[in-house]
Amino acid sequence: MVRITTLALLLAAVPLFVQSNHLLGLFIGVLFSAYLAQSWNILGGLCGQFSFGHAAFFGVGLYSSLILQVDFGWPAPLALVSAAVAGAVAGLFVGFVSFRYGLRGSYFALVTLAFAEILRMTASVVSFTGAGSGKYLPTRLGIEHLQFSKSGYFYFILVLFVLVHLLVLAIQNSRLGARFAAIREDEEAASALGVDVFRYKMIAILISSAVAGVGGCFYGQYYFYTDPHIAFGAAVSIEMLLAPIIGGAGTLFGPIVGAVVLRVAAELGQSLTGGVPGFNLILYGIMVILIVRYMPDGLIGGLRRPWALMRRRPTAATG
């Protein structure tokens, strides 16, 4: 709580010192990545259900927000709430068909991946999504339209970022989080101890996909556009899961660390190679292999271990 508040206050001061729109855009990008990573982390990190298709929930939120504003004239704040609801509904559907039939591990991952692909292909052909040419949001600056200046967007995503981290912290410090962790570690033991495994997995995917849906809404407000590939493509799914895994799945700060590392790596790769397409994926691949091999608990876990050992030694000597 203290650390999150401190981080939030420090970040809140950023626009006071950073005038460059480019740099501010980088900050927005990192906060947005961390936000999405945290959404994945709720289901994948806290509850242990790895999704390979989280773009599905992000994309459903993104499309529903744009369609409701553009075609139905809904006010943007209401569209934001709807994005959460739409994401949650998609999540509950995927959760029901997977968890009801006991699909876990790679089977669950494949179902989510397939679901995102189905949505991507559907969005490419049906007319109400704008099919292949995508969906535009007209510019209407103003807080009531959730459209801002650059620093305004920075504060918009900062608020979402802080809220999702407070949410994860609250989950971790509650029965909900304890039961998520129990399911992640051993479902059978969890059920022996009174945990309704199906129900709690449904709660995890509900929260996680609602958060992803809101992320989709932010994307639409910030970029004014989406197409099927942006909304449901593998790139978003991969980023959402790589950041927590690199930083430390199931931890509060892992997704932030992972998001920062990924963004920095992507920027470095960009400037080193002059933007060779696909280079980032190679870079991501190398990082994942190194992390999984040498720091299975992510950067946070990998750095915490020597620290914990150092601190434990004196007690071990006396006890």
Add this chain to the structure above:
Amino acid sequence: MLTTQGLTKRFGGLVAVRDASISANAGDITALIGPNGAGKTTLFATVAGFLKPDAGSVTFGGRDITGMKPHQICDLGMVRTFQIVKPFGKLSVLDNIAVGAYARFPRRQDALAHAAAIGRQVGLGGQLEKIAAGLTVAGRKRLEVARALATSPRLLLLDEVMAGLTPTEIDEIVPIIFGIRDTGVTILLIEHVMQAVMRLSDRAYVLNEGHLIAEGTPQEVVREPAVIEAYLGPGAATRAQSFASRNAS
């Protein structure tokens, strides 16, 4: 407290438990013994809702619980431990026990306080902050008991919590089990360590190849010829008898 009627569980062609009727009386420690592969763990799993019986029924506290889910059965006050221990490896000992405690105490402070008390009761008081994966075999067995006990059960099913322990460690865990019984928890336990069964249990059932072959006080059942043969092979009972009479003469 617990009664099974004609409980049967098949795995394909193998009948792991056949027509088993047992009961555990309130306040007692009841033992379930038998050779490897007799079906003891399968019987536990069927009673606690992890496996669906092919025939028969399970009654707990006067209520038919056949076919209920494990978490529902836990809510009713029956909880099992696992022979192959299943610690939540990345969580601390305290957080492991708290998962059980949350079954009765929704609030975090209450659950953690209860979990710490249970941890001390089973002798894990000094290791509450330790990561569960780092515990010794004896520690993991205790953790298995502690987590189950933290759900405040009326009936506790213990599956070989002494297997793999040294004689000293067994001597330490026996009083803990008596202590649990003395707080009013009924216990049904599976155990291979006969010396512990003799000390602990009020009644014992012997299972062999899925059949119940004997029941009574532990002193009675170990003298049953069928039990001796189940453990030592056909003809063992008569050999033992003639050996005994030869020595007597």
